[in-house]
Amino acid sequence: MGNPNFEHKKRLMPKSALLVRKYQKGIRASFIGFVIMLTLVFVLHTPSPAHNVVNNTNVENGINNVAGSADLYGSSTRNNARLSDDYLVPFTDKSQGIVQPLDDGIKVRAAMVTLARNRDLWELVKTIRHVEDRFNHRYHYDWVFLNDEPFSDEFKKVTGALISGKVKYGVIPKEHWSIPSFIDMKKYEEAKQDFADSGVPYGTSTTYRHMCRYQSGFFWQSELLDEYEYYWRVDTDITIFCDIQYDLFKFMKVNNKKYGFILSVSEYEQTIRSLWKTVKDFSKKFPKYINKNNLMGFVSDDNGETYNMCHFWSNFEIVSLDFYRSEAYRKYFEYLDNSGGFFYERWGDAPVHSIAASLLLDKSELHFFDGLGFHHPDFYSCPIEEPIRLQNKCTCDPEADSTWLDYYFCTRQFFKAAGYKMPPGIDKKK
Known part of the structure; x- marks a missing residue:
């Protein structure tokens, strides 16, 4: 119951x-x-902190490559500032007749590229933060690091955690970072002693010469860059002062630009005593590679008879990799390299790149970037227009800007040679 x-x-x-x-x-x-x-x-x-790093060591090719997984962040974040009717374009962009593309979530095949050593890590992290905060946090482009020795686990772990795109690490092949067999070592040692007696910066450094030669003719040959159309050279100790309001790589593609720069200066003449003669010899031997609508007026004041020392400061350059891969540039570098000037003198990659871009490209394919704000010891770029500085949240001092100075710097020379109008106010820069 x-x-x-x-x-x-x-x-x-x-x-x-x-x-x-x-x-x-x-x-x-x-x-x-x-x-x-x-x-x-x-x-x-839940993604791990190293969401964009996967180890894959290729011993046979001497490359230590850490490639990222798929972009977990996506790339469709729209830049509201660029969609505003009040958005301002720098005077120099208008003068150069270009357009700044809107964000549509479609990236081009491009990457930042940095030549670095393990000991550069803690200086480099500040650079990475500048580039990520001012630009790449919206676009998540890849980053390729190159070194003449394997990167440490600490270097990979720290840099990989800071970068929003895929990350790759490569070891430079020994043949690209050594003295070639055709160099007369006695002549080379005598040249170094001569530079030492003259007090030429890096005049006795073999490592510096390796770096200049590698940046001039070999970095773009790395298989880690095979998938890309454009690269942005990011040095280990740069500062970006302003928000970059558009996709720099897409900008290059949309406007059919092959070489972009932000500062241009004069070279140390003693380091390139025979460079222009070698370039002239190349031009006579291979006239078919010289563009008929070139920018000779940027690098020469007398229609090519002499070199005026002007060059684009390659510590910031955004370039079409197809330009460096072209037959014209390959032949140009090969001719220069075989002359021995990288070692007997101290040819820098900046004048080598700049002369090539000025002579082998159509002058419409070169571009001066403005509105970004940039510093690399010891030169400084800050937008000349206050509205642009305010819009792009620039943190640079316009009084420190050296872009438009009428001595040593060559920005005015570029605008004159290309036939572009210069912005109002630069006459105050003396």
Whole structure:
């Protein structure tokens, strides 16, 4: 016989409550299972801090490559500032007749490229933050690091955690970072002693010569760059002062630009004593490679008879890799390299790149970038127009800008040679 009190309570309960009571053990078990399942999904799908780093060592080719996984952030973040009717374009962009593309979530094949050593890490992290905060946090482009020795685990771990795109690490082949067999070592040692006696910066450094030669003719041959159309050279100790309001790489493609720069200066003449003669010899031997609509007026004041020392400061350059891969540039570098000037003198990659861009490209394919704000010891670029500085949240001092100075710097020479109007106010820069 049942409990009379229980039977009385049972009669007073609503039918729904009776059903819940009857099946409460099953409901409780199902709920617990559901919570466990959600917990497992969360744990398994939360990305690790090294979301963009996967090790893949290629011993045969001497390359230590850490490639990223798929872009977990996506690339469709729109830049609201660029969509505003009040958005301002620098005078120099208007003068050069270009357009700044809107963000549409479609990237081009491009990457930042940095030549670095393990000991550069803690200086480099500041550079990475500048580039990521001012530009790449919206676009998540890849970053390629190159070194003449393997990168340390610490270097990979720290840099990989800071970069929003894929990250690759490569070891430079020995043949690209050594003295070639055709160099007369006695002549080379005599040249270094001569530079030492003259106090030429880096005049006795073999490593510096390796770097200049590598940047001039070999970095773009790395298989880590095979998939890309454009590269932005990012040195280990640069500063970006302004928000970059558009996709720099897409800008290059949309406007059919092959070489972009932000500062141009005069070269140390003693380091390139025979460079222009070698270039002239190349031009006579291979006239087909010289563009008929070139920018000779930027690098020469007398129609090519002499070199005026002007060059684009390659510590910031955004370039079409197809330009460096072209037959014209390959032949040009090969001719220069075989002359021995990288070692007997101290040819820098900046004049080598600049002369090539000025002579081998159509002058419409070169571009001066403005509105970005840039510093690399010891030169400084800050937008000359205050509205542009305010719009792009620049943190640079315009009084420190050296872009438009009428001595040593060559920005005015570029605008004159290309036939572009210069911005108002530069006459104050003396």
